[in-house]
Amino acid sequence: MGLITGLCTFLYHLPQIYKWLLKPYYITSFFMTIAFLVVRKAPGLCEHLATQREDGNSCDFDWRELEILMFLSAIVMMKNRRAITLDQHIGNLFLFSKVANVILFFRLDVRLGILYLALCVAFVMTCKPPIYMGPEYITYFSDKTIDEELQRDSRITWIVEFYANWSSDCQSFAPVFADLSLKYNCAGLRFAKVDIGRYGDISQRYGVSTSPLAKQLPTLALYQGGREMMRRPMVDNKGRAVSWTFNEENIIREFNLNELFQKSKKLSKGRGLKGEEQSSFEPEEGSDEPQPETDDQQQSTETKKEK
Template sequence: MGLITGLCTFLYHLPQIYKWLLKPYYITSLLMTVAFLVVRKAPGLCEHLATQREDGNSCDFDWREVEILMFLSAIVMMKNRRAITLEQHMGNVFLFSKVANVMLFFRLDIRLGILYLALCVAFVMTCKPPLYMGPEYIKYFSDKTMDEELQRDSRVTWIVEFYANWSSDCQSFAPIFADLSLKYNCPGLRFGKVDVGRYGEVSERYRVSTSPLTKQLPSLVLFQEGREVMRRPMVDNKGRAVSWTFSEENIIREFNLNELFQKSKKLNKSHGLNEEEQNSPQPEEGSNELPSETNNPEQPTESKKDQ
């Protein structure tokens, strides 16, 4: 049953996986993930490698290598229990596979270990995960525009993501937040993002840590009437973030998005009707002429990314 479920999941995500294969980051990550397997099994090369097997077969894994690979599988399974998107699952596989490969190559030959470690360092420094470029309805703030926009209209509720481009968790969360913005955005409920890795003053003002070891990225903050109402993950008295899973279901439930969306739509309709009544011509006293009907023009749409 588990094998069938895994196969169905793979087939479902096959179009997305195919797109990944066209990107250098994923191609290189995949090659580095299977590097030790290729070296150990490659004909003409594996015969010259050292081995601790009793039968002396250097083209197969010895007991210590099997132990390391099994430990790797257990770690990946544990980490992937908290993963939400397919990108997070694959990111965990790539990360811990590279760590295991470093250990395996150093154990096999210190020269191969140094070479593989150098390749890993070069990969981290030169090759970054592709950023999400799909559809979204999000306003991007700077340090100068954020407070001004939040205070512009007290009737507008904002859900703002504090993120950093170097954070893998933020990159994995990007398509989820974009999908929520497409489903729930309306003039009374809007979505915004601010790069606290770029704007340090914003991170200090809103108490969002940008440390490489921080658990506060990404952070979602709900603003009503220009004031912070709630945030996830929550931060305790010692400044430590309380663990929280950034799934679409959790966000909809915790932030009451369905209720906020319905209230925002009602507010906008009533506001539009009031404006229409004020702008419509009134009949003169004693006249039998009825006021002409006016059509409420549609709200102008916001650009996808307004820096």
């Protein structure tokens, strides 16, 4: 049953996988993942390789290599239990396959191990995973705009993601956060992101560590009237993030997005009604009533991701 479910899932995502394979990052990762298999099975090459098989067949895996591959499969399955996107599943497979390939090549021949390790280092330094560029309704804050925008209107609730471009977890979470912004964004509930890998002072001011050991990236925080009301993941007294799964269901439940959205829609209707009333006369000075945002105002506060 599990095999059938996995096959159906693969077929469902096949068009998306095909699009990924057209990108240099995934093409290179795929060939690096199967490198040892190709070397061990390639006719004309495998005959010259060392082996520990009793029958002396150097074109087939020996018992130690099979043991390493089985251990790799177990590690990938355990890691993928917490993966929330297909991108994360494939990323885990590529990552641990490369680690296994390094061990296998060093065991086979030190020279091959050094060559493969050098290729891995060059790959990490020169080839980055594709950044999510799909549809979204997200404001991108900078170090100069974040304080002002969070405090501009106390009626607006902000959900802010603190992220860094170098973090694979942040890259995997990007489509999830974008999808939430498309479903729940309205006048009173807004979504924003800030790159604390680029703006280090924001990391200190808002108490989000960029250290890989702290595991605080990505961090989601909810702000009302400029004040932080909650954040996930929470941080323990040692400064490490408490384990939390960044999937859509958890975010909707923990941040109570459905209720927030219903309350925020009332603000949207109120703004629309006031906009109609103000079309015939100017508001009085000192009025505390919410003012409708013009297109120019929205453009000044919403900095969309550069394509």
